Amino acid sequence: MMFSSASWRAVAGRCFRLVFTTAMIGCLCGVMASPLRAQSPGDAVGGQAEASAADRDDLATAPTKVDVNPVAFDDEIRKRLQSVLDATGWFTEPGVEVREGVVFLNGQAETDELRRWAGDLARNTQDVAAVANRIEVLEPSVWDFSPAWRASLVLWRDFVRSLPFFFFGLLILTLSAATGVLATRGTRMFLRQKIQARLLRNVIARGMGVLVFLIGVYIILRVSGLTQLALTVVGGTGLIGLAVGIAFRDITENFLASIFLSMQRPFETGDLVEITGVTGYVQQLNVRTTILMNLDGNLVQIPNASVYKNNLRNFTTNANRREEFIVGIGYNDSINEAQEIARNVLADHPAVLNDPEPLVLVDSLDRSTVNLRVFFWLNGREYSWLKVRSSVIRLVKLAFQKHGITMPDEAREIVFPQGIPGTMVNGKPEDNALGPVERVPGPPPPEAFDAASTKAEGGLVSEAGVIKEQARHVQPLNDGENLLADPIGTTVMNGIAKGQGGFGEGAGK
16 A cells, blocks of 8 residues: 555654654643642642741742643633632632633732732743733731731741840850950059059050950850941940040040049159149049148049149158248348348257258348348258248347347338427426437347247147148048048058158148
8 A cells, every 4th residue: 555745744743743742741740740839939838728928928930831731722721720829828719711812810819919929820821812910909907917916926036036146145245244354353463563553554454354345245246147236336436435535525634634643643642732722631532533631621622634734832742841031121220230140040040951051132122121031941841831930030030129120110211310309398498309319229038039939839840740630530532542542541641640741831832
């Protein structure tokens, strides 16, 4: 039996279509065995009918191609799409109609994302010409608390996930705090022999402790994934310090001044100093003020910035000190004689030092007097300069009186060398004439007045014991740590107890 070429071509075409159809049926069975929704992370596994609420929140992209048959019919497309929409469980009363390749989607969805997903699914299905997406998006009810509940679940899940970081951060924070304390103590011990200023040691030690603690905080933020926050904290620490320094400028200035004063130590506890016009004994230097006990027994607090920036006189650093006073003599008196008399008084005085030698200098010519300025030195640790000054002035005046040296007052004095003629009311004229006026020296002072010290002056020695006793009555201060030494009342001004500084009344005059 002979076949024409046309018959052979017809047979070959039928065989090819049979093989191709068989292959496509195998592919379709494979597709049906592995559901289409497996391509979406929100699909149920193992034939579950519904997807969880968490799966709805994370939808995958719809499949790019759905193969049904080489030539898909409308009913096959409808059944396939209907089965997929029913399997997801994301839609309410889903409905699919297909007419001439046009897919009509009906039903309700909770979100626009689900509605778009259904449209993309139908659009990517084989032999679909167009999609009419008529799925409605449900408006949530006012009394629907499911979003709040889901948000609460998300917060709870985040909290549970953050518990390991929390305990890890708490551990690191505890270790960094303990390490900071150890670093502070270790730095303080290391600097004890290198830096004498206690405040400076404390500042450096605490700075090291804070630095170690900040490193621990930085590690916690980095491990928690808050790198940017960690950098912000590290960078913001300097800005915060700058802002605090500007806002509390006076406090910062006093604090820095206390550091410099504790380093330079221009005075010690118990020193007699004069600061900003206030004279007194140093009782305490803290991080804010310098506390003095003035010569009236009152406590005076002076800001450290004022102490550091103003002139400071320390009367205790040098035992010897110079005192002076001015005495006026008459114009008719001999300046040389008066100078020699005053110098002899100073040379014979037991409390006046011969080295440096005393001086009696002409100071000025006043209206009625020639003013002499007397300089002398004394040991301020052994003698009270107030008492010695009083004694010297008294003895110079007595010496001038003995030798006829006048000390006129500020009133103008008129001298009549030939006397003043006058007339008696009842008497003869020759008896009314007055003779020349003569200066008659007064009676010599008693011998007791020539002593170097009188009972009224109470001796010339220093009254350090009196100051010491008064210092014991000072109430304890609670204004911070003394950066120099123990406050007055505990050491009781050891320098004064040894006679250093002498009696303070009139110091700095």
